[in-house]
Amino acid sequence: MIPPGETIGILGGGQLGRMIALAAANLGYRCHVFAPEADSIAADVCAQFTQGAYDDEAALAAFAAQCAVVTYEFENVAAAPLAAIAPHAPLHPPARALEVAQDRVNEKSFVEGLGGRPAPWAQVDSAEDLRAAVARIGTPGILKTRRDGYDGKGQWRIMQPADADRLELPAKPLIYEGFVTFQAEFSVILVRTATGDVRFWDSAENVHKNGILDRSTVPAAPVILAQVEDARALAKKVADALEYVGVLTLEFFATADGPVFNEMAPRVHNSGHWTIEGTLTSQFENHVRAICGLPLGSTALAARGVVMDNLIGDDAHDWPKILSDEANHLHLYGKAAVRPGRKMGHVTRLVL
Ligand SMILES: Nc1ncnc2c1ncn2[C@@H]1O[C@H](COP(=O)(O)OP(=O)(O)O)[C@@H](O)[C@H]1O
Numbered sequence: 001m002i003p004p005g006e007t008i009g010i011l012g013g014g015q016l017g018r019m020i021a022l023a024a025a026n027l028g029y030r031c032h033v034f035a036p037e038a039d040s041i042a043a044d045v046c047a048q049f050t051q052g053a054y055d056d057e058a059a060l061a062a063f064a065a066q067c068a069v070v071t072y073e074f075e076n077v078a079a080a081p082l083a084a085i086a087p088h089a090p091l092h093p094p095a096r097a098l099e100v101a102q103d104r105v106n107e108k109s110f111v112e113g114l115g116g117r118p119a120p121w122a123q124v125d126s127a128e129d130l131r132a133a134v135a136r137i138g139t140p141g142i143l144k145t146r147r148d149g150y151d152g153k154g155q156w157r158i159m160q161p162a163d164a165d166r167l168e169l170p171a172k173p174l175i176y177e178g179f180v181t182f183q184a185e186f187s188v189i190l191v192r193t194a195t196g197d198v199r200f201w202d203s204a205e206n207v208h209k210n211g212i213l214d215r216s217t218v219p220a221a222p223v224i225l226a227q228v229e230d231a232r233a234l235a236k237k238v239a240d241a242l243e244y245v246g247v248l249t250l251e252f253f254a255t256a257d258g259p260v261f262n263e264m265a266p267r268v269h270n271s272g273h274w275t276i277e278g279t280l281t282s283q284f285e286n287h288v289r290a291i292c293g294l295p296l297g298s299t300a301l302a303a304r305g306v307v308m309d310n311l312i313g314d315d316a317h318d319w320p321k322i323l324s325d326e327a328n329h330l331h332l333y334g335k336a337a338v339r340p341g342r343k344m345g346h347v348t349r350l351v352l
């Protein structure tokens with residue numbers, strides 16, 4: 001058990017780290033952010049900050065030596081250099097979870113091995129592979145980079161085979177996925193302790209715009225609620241197989257044939273931001289509790305319903321209007337520059 005007063009290390013300097021740090025502060029912990037950028041919105045609310053590259057083993061070791069436990073808010077960190085942390089502090093969730101989740105081929109193979117069902121997919125390393133994948137799986141489909149994708153970046157829609165021929169392939173490992181005809185999208189967010197205690201939050205219905213999460217709504221539509229049990233069973237298998245500690249997210253498509261696995265994130269997730277006001281214990285607080293070995297808090301709803309809207313790009317300028325409605329909970333992440341497609345904050349409303 002890591003008692004309040006100790007220091008939690010966070011790899012990654014973005015809004016998820018910021019919200020983990022705020023929850024940790026409420027429990028009496030100090031946080032130390034490690035991130036490559038000079039300006040970190042997570043470090044802005046933390047006691048300590050190390051600016052370093054994610055593959056700088058000496059810097060990682062020196063950082064870990066000042067922490068009682070290390071976690072991450074960002075999965076596109078090379079897993080091998082993280083071995084430098086182990087002699088100094090436990091890493092939760094484990095590096096194995098990163099290795100699996102940061103590569104779409106690993107992630108889909110891993111989940112299939114546990115009985116999960118993703119969209120039909122094929123590894124693509126050449127134009128020839130892509131032609132073969134399109135011939136086998138058909139169109140429409142989506143070509144994605146295996147690594148480093150987020151908010152719909154690194155994705156190309158292929159509506160007909162000719163699109164594949166015209167595409168200038170990026171020199172990166174790729175994956176081709178068949179397009180899933182879904183009725184809705186949802187996520188399963190769970191927290192697991194080192195002793196195997198698992199709790200789930202209600203599943204939010206997620207609507208994406210341009211590949212970026214736009215709105216999460218709880219309760220989800222009936223078509224989703226009917227599939228949550230199966231999806232949770234898969235998420236628990238993933239967590240147990242990885243001996244996972246902390247918050248884990250799996251995204252699903254609700255289809256006429258049941259849940260289709262989309263992707264996983266070995267961390268707190270944008271589709272769980274509504275838990276800050278909408279549940280008795282937020283994803284951020286239970287993540288801290290789990291990695292520190294504290295008892296978990298209840299994930300029960302604090303309202304009849306919850307709606308969370310992301311503030312993307314210029315939406316952030318609407319804060320005066322948002323605050324003019326006293327029922328809105330406004331969260332701004334403190335990012336200096338507004339850019340199109342950039343997550344600047346979110347707004348949560350409870351249905352009481
Ligand atoms: N195979 C697919 N079929 C249908 N829609 C998809 C598929 N893959 C991605 N999408 C849409 O694009 C969104 C973002 O894709 P995702 O694979 O989750 O990437 P990211 O890592 O950027 O979140 C999904 O939430 C979904 O709306």
Ligand SMILES: [Mg+2]
Nearest residue numbers: 151251262263
């Ligand atoms: Mg996604």
